[in-house]
Amino acid sequence: MKVQVPKKQLADTLGHVERIIPTRSSNPGLSLIKIEITENELVFSGSNMEIDIQARLKADVEGIGQVALPAHVFSQVVKSLPGELVMLTFNDVELEISSGNYSTKLQLVEPGSAPEVDFPSQYGGEFDGASLVTALSSVRYAAAVAEYQAIFRGVKLELSDRKMRAVATDGFRLAYYHIDESSGLEGEVIIPARSVDEVIKLLSKGSVRSELLQGQQLSLANETFQLNLKLMEGTFPEYDRVIPNQFPVSITLESDALSQAVSRVAVMADKTANNRVDLFIKEGLLQITAEGTYGRSQEALEVSQEGSDSEIALAFNAKYLEDALAPVGGEMRVAFSGTTTPSVVTDLDNPSYLAMVVPLRTG
Amino acid sequence: MKVQVPKKQLADTLGHVERIIPTRSSNPGLSLIKIEITENELVFSGSNMEIDIQARLKADVEGIGQVALPAHVFSQVVKSLPGELVMLTFNDVELEISSGNYSTKLQLVEPGSAPEVDFPSQYGGEFDGASLVTALSSVRYAAAVAEYQAIFRGVKLELSDRKMRAVATDGFRLAYYHIDESSGLEGEVIIPARSVDEVIKLLSKGSVRSELLQGQQLSLANETFQLNLKLMEGTFPEYDRVIPNQFPVSITLESDALSQAVSRVAVMADKTANNRVDLFIKEGLLQITAEGTYGRSQEALEVSQEGSDSEIALAFNAKYLEDALAPVGGEMRVAFSGTTTPSVVTDLDNPSYLAMVVPLRTG
Numbered sequence: 077m078k079v080q081v082p083k084k085q086l087a088d089t090l091g092h093v094e095r096i097i098p099t100r101s102s103n104p105g106l107s108l109i110k111i112e113i114t115e116n117e118l119v120f121s122g123s124n125m126e127i128d129i130q131a132r133l134k135a136d137v138e139g140i141g142q143v144a145l146p147a148h149v150f151s152q153v154v155k156s157l158p159g160e161l162v163m164l165t166f167n168d169v170e171l172e173i174s175s176g177n178y179s180t181k182l183q184l185v186e187p188g189s190a191p192e193v194d195f196p197s198q199y200g201g202e203f204d205g206a207s208l209v210t211a212l213s214s215v216r217y218a219a220a221v222a223e224y225q226a227i228f229r230g231v232k233l234e235l236s237d238r239k240m241r242a243v244a245t246d247g248f249r250l251a252y253y254h255i256d257e258s259s260g261l262e263g264e265v266i267i268p269a270r271s272v273d274e275v276i277k278l279l280s281k282g283s284v285r286s287e288l289l290q291g292q293q294l295s296l297a298n299e300t301f302q303l304n305l306k307l308m309e310g311t312f313p314e315y316d317r318v319i320p321n322q323f324p325v326s327i328t329l330e331s332d333a334l335s336q337a338v339s340r341v342a343v344m345a346d347k348t349a350n351n352r353v354d355l356f357i358k359e360g361l362l363q364i365t366a367e368g369t370y371g372r373s374q375e376a377l378e379v380s381q382e383g384s385d386s387e388i389a390l391a392f393n394a395k396y397l398e399d400a401l402a403p404v405g406g407e408m409r410v411a412f413s414g415t416t417t418p419s420v421v422t423d424l425d426n427p428s429y430l431a432m433v434v435p436l437r438t439g
Numbered sequence: 440m441k442v443q444v445p446k447k448q449l450a451d452t453l454g455h456v457e458r459i460i461p462t463r464s465s466n467p468g469l470s471l472i473k474i475e476i477t478e479n480e481l482v483f484s485g486s487n488m489e490i491d492i493q494a495r496l497k498a499d500v501e502g503i504g505q506v507a508l509p510a511h512v513f514s515q516v517v518k519s520l521p522g523e524l525v526m527l528t529f530n531d532v533e534l535e536i537s538s539g540n541y542s543t544k545l546q547l548v549e550p551g552s553a554p555e556v557d558f559p560s561q562y563g564g565e566f567d568g569a570s571l572v573t574a575l576s577s578v579r580y581a582a583a584v585a586e587y588q589a590i591f592r593g594v595k596l597e598l599s600d601r602k603m604r605a606v607a608t609d610g611f612r613l614a615y616y617h618i619d620e621s622s623g624l625e626g627e628v629i630i631p632a633r634s635v636d637e638v639i640k641l642l643s644k645g646s647v648r649s650e651l652l653q654g655q656q657l658s659l660a661n662e663t664f665q666l667n668l669k670l671m672e673g674t675f676p677e678y679d680r681v682i683p684n685q686f687p688v689s690i691t692l693e694s695d696a697l698s699q700a701v702s703r704v705a706v707m708a709d710k711t712a713n714n715r716v717d718l719f720i721k722e723g724l725l726q727i728t729a730e731g732t733y734g735r736s737q738e739a740l741e742v743s744q745e746g747s748d749s750e751i752a753l754a755f756n757a758k759y760l761e762d763a764l765a766p767v768g769g770e771m772r773v774a775f776s777g778t779t780t781p782s783v784v785t786d787l788d789n790p791s792y793l794a795m796v797v798p799l800r801t802g
Contacts, residue, residue: 149706149733156703170734178703180736340519340541343512370512371533373543 199285342394564623705757
């Protein structure tokens with residue numbers, strides 16, 4: 077078998093697949109990449125037990141077959157190649173990679189040693205890739221990081237016949253992103269945050285076919301990539317009822333202006349005390365202050381205030397506030413339900429997004 | 440005291456000084472920066488006991504005085520400022536930093552708590568900054584990294600009435616850079632590699648005044664920065680007599696071509712076995728090969744060969760070879776004294792530079 081393929085495309089494709097394949101594993105087969113050489117393309121596949129991936133690449137091919145080899149070495153060799161074209165020549169035991177004056181021989185492994193990955197032959201649903209990725213990337217930050225937080229470490233997708241919603245929360249903040257389109261699938265699934273990151277990277281283009289397997293696996297595919305995502309088991313909290321809807325005070329302003337002011341003031345915040353910044357709103361003026369070991373910082377912003385006869389003083393973790401603002405591009409509303417109950421951030425130009433942040437206890 | 444100064448320049452200057460000042464130290468005074476406010480400039484100083492630094496910055500000043508405060512917090516606040524101009528207002532206990540709508544107050548510390556740094560009032564010698572930095576940066580890579588290698592972890596400067604030479608070696612490779620200019624100083628000093636890095640970053644511009652203090656401290660100063668560098672104690676090896684001068688085979692070629700070929704082939708080299716690449720030279724052809732767990736790679740380069748009736752096969756640590764080539768811009772000569780004795784790299788356009796690399800034992 078002989079294959080000729082542009083170096084950059086081969087390197088890019090392998091770069092995506094090797095991100096998923098483990099560098100080291102107690103099961104050495106897991107570090108292998110399988111290559112199917114078909115009439116006019118190469119099909120790469122691998123797995124880390126949480127995510128199976130398959131990637132297709134058009135190529136000039138002579139002969140067909142199937143081989144496996146260590147994914148990371150193969151990818152590293154390809155990245156270092158001098159020329160623009162790569163020639164791959166397979167025999168029974170070796171792959172010769174040549175480009176320019178350079179050639180290298182990599183030992184092949186029995187394809188049966190690589191993990192068996194099995195993608196759906198039919199897909200029942202379909203997403204718009206751009207919408208799916210916008211929804212996931214707008215809420216991803218709110219998923220928990222700590223190991224013990226179990227189900228909070230995933231992003232929930234709620235799929236119905238008329239709409240779709242992505243939600244993430246770690247118990248201290250929450251974000252959702254809502255789309256008024258059906259995917260054709262129905263159900264609720266929780267995708268591990270690490271798998272969500274791959275969907276965001278790989279599936280933003282074109283149409284994304286989808287299929288649910290017994291509530292345990294979500295398969296997604298576009299023209300180039302197929303992913304099987306192992307789903308999380310457990311019950312996601314009933315978040316709807318904790319989102320407040322009465323707000324004595326709310327303000328509207330540019331997301332960027334608030335975000336930058338919070339970030340500057342937070343330089344002085346005490347990192348060991350929840351990175352606390354204080355907000356005080358009165359008569360259309362928002363004052364942000366922080367105080368730490370080394371001193372105190374403050375900044376004031378003019379805002380448009382509803383509930384203008386009221387004032388409110390409350391405190392947040394600066395990082396949580398900045399995260400909540402990041403998905404909003406332009407004007408936004410921050411609505412305060414009280415000093416100890418959640419505040420809600422919404423995007424005035426895009427009703428799809430909502431973020432909730434619980435204030436710090438200041439008592 | 441009030442000071443007005445452009446943000447970017449203040450941030451850049453503080454960035455340099457804080458690189459030297461420790462973030463944490465058992466002596467809390469060491470993490471302070473001292474600021475002298477003079478008629479028309481700010482003079483910042485700090486120390487890590489190995490390096491004392493002083494940096495000057497022109498500013499609009501009202502009042503004069505001297506204060507100290509935690510260096511890293513001050514620098515971080517300045518970096519995050521929104522405006523282009525910064526106003527610093529000092530009172531007895533606080534520094535108020537304001538820019539745009541933002542203001543912050545940092546607590547000041549008694550200036551006596553900051554380390555006392557003392558720079559020479561007169562300098563006896565003078566370097567051209569660009570030459571000094573070229574010499575040091577061309578040999579820096581050859582200094583040892585491991586803690587136990589003591590004196591090998593420094594760069595030696597040999598200063599005489601007619602020339603100057605920078606040398607570094609870790610016992611397996613050596614590099615020197617020679618300048619036919621006198622600094623006005625005479626003697627031999629060994630500068631810790633970490634201090635050499637600061638000289639390279641800070642003193643490449645203009646003329647660099649210099650002074651030796653009792654063989655224990657080298658002071659260097661240009662218009663903006665002054666450094667006191669604590670020197671290393673110990674005896675540097677007599678390296679001259681280990682540089683060979685008989686070469687049965689030598690080749691000339693472009694430095695970049697060899698460097699890139701070695702780097703590509705080395706992808707397959709066994710990192711646990713000295714990252715070995717093999718060179719074989721015969722009839723004007725240089726073949727580079729490497730073999731590791733996963734396979735074998737090779738590349739051939741046409742070279743101009745002296746000693747053309749001979750051939751030679753030897754092996755190197757690929758990293759050492761690449762390091763030795765890096766300071767050479769164009770055509771170079773690699774001269775082989777034997778399969779187990781050092782090889783020598785010289786720059787055909789610049790006789791100042793010489794590098795020596797000991798081949799790996801291949802038996």
